[in-house]
Amino acid sequence: MTGTPHIAAAPGEFAPLVLMPGDPRRARRIAETFLADARLVTDVRGVLGYTGTHRGEPMSVLASGMGIPSVSIYATELFRHYGVRRIVRVGTAGAIPLTVSVRDVVIASAAHTDSSISRVLVDGVTLSLTPSYGLLRLAADAAGHQDGGAGHQGRGAVHIGPVFTSDHFYLDRPALFDALERRGTLATEMEAAGLYAVAAAEGGEALAVLTASDHVRTGEALSAEERETCFDRAVRIAAAALLGDV
Ligand SMILES: O=P(O)(O)O[C@H]1O[C@H](CO)[C@@H](O)[C@H]1O
Numbered sequence: 001m002t003g004t005p006h007i008a009a010a011p012g013e014f015a016p017l018v019l020m021p022g023d024p025r026r027a028r029r030i031a032e033t034f035l036a037d038a039r040l041v042t043d044v045r046g047v048l049g050y051t052g053t054h055r056g057e058p059m060s061v062l063a064s065g066m067g068i069p070s071v072s073i074y075a076t077e078l079f080r081h082y083g084v085r086r087i088v089r090v091g092t093a094g095a096i097p098l099t100v101s102v103r104d105v106v107i108a109s110a111a112h113t114d115s116s117i118s119r120v121l122v123d124g125v126t127l128s129l130t131p132s133y134g135l136l137r138l139a140a141d142a143a144g145h146q147d148g149g150a151g152h153q154g155r156g157a158v159h160i161g162p163v164f165t166s167d168h169f170y171l172d173r174p175a176l177f178d179a180l181e182r183r184g185t186l187a188t189e190m191e192a193a194g195l196y197a198v199a200a201a202e203g204g205e206a207l208a209v210l211t212a213s214d215h216v217r218t219g220e221a222l223s224a225e226e227r228e229t230c231f232d233r234a235v236r237i238a239a240a241a242l243l244g245d246v
């Protein structure tokens with residue numbers, strides 16, 4: 001077998017730097033618009049992965065699918081079997097406080113979770129799930145972030161703070177979001193905590209750069225077309241972080 005149970009690429013076909021959206025079609029769009037000379041290296045289960053170059057450096061994109069179990073499989077196999085060093089998730093999220101607007105970018109400096117992933121890896125310990133500090137600093141720099149406030153990169157603000165990684169997309173618990181908001185949580189999504197847990201276990205670096213596609217409080221939601229264009233700001237920040245020296 002040249003690949004892994006979930007990735008068909010041969011050894012060496014992934015670059016050490018990987019962008020990771022949830023949606024396979026978004027992976028294809030990133031390959032078409034951000035990578036030069038991109039070629040498909042895996043499509044097992046329709047989860048598309050491409051390798052090309054960005055600003056002259058080898059870079060890959062692989063979809064994660066949805067949820068912690070799925071992202072954990074792909075991140076583990078990339079770090080463990082393909083020599084990947086850095087993975088930056090570029091996903092969508094639901095904004096929680098009104099200070100975060102739809103179309104804003106949220107860089108996840110920590111990931112709270114209702115998943116067992118934070119508790120089952122080290123017996124008796126609830127792990128703090130955090131990104132690589134180096135990638136976080138590089139992303140903050142790329143976003144023009146100033147201490148103590150939201151930065152700007154193109155249209156809309158860029159926020160840095162904790163997110164909530166949930167095992168549940170349909171979570172009808174307003175009180176939970178109230179309690180998370182009081183603790184500074186900026187957005188809800190479904191993969192960052194899993195990616196951070198895998199990176200820590202495998203000795204890799206990881207970060208999540210999210211675009212607020214929905215608002216938990218107002219119910220506002222981006223159109224399919226806007227999701228595509230707004231997403232590009234997050235990919236630019238993520239790619240800059242991937243390329244940076246730590
Ligand atoms: O847009 P992606 O990266 O898939 O991220 C978000 O969208 C999906 C839910 O619709 C979940 O995967 C959530 O984390």
Ligand SMILES: O=c1cc[nH]c(=O)[nH]1
Binds near residue numbers: 092095213
């Ligand atoms: O509200 C949202 C929006 C995107 N992704 C999520 O997981 N939740």
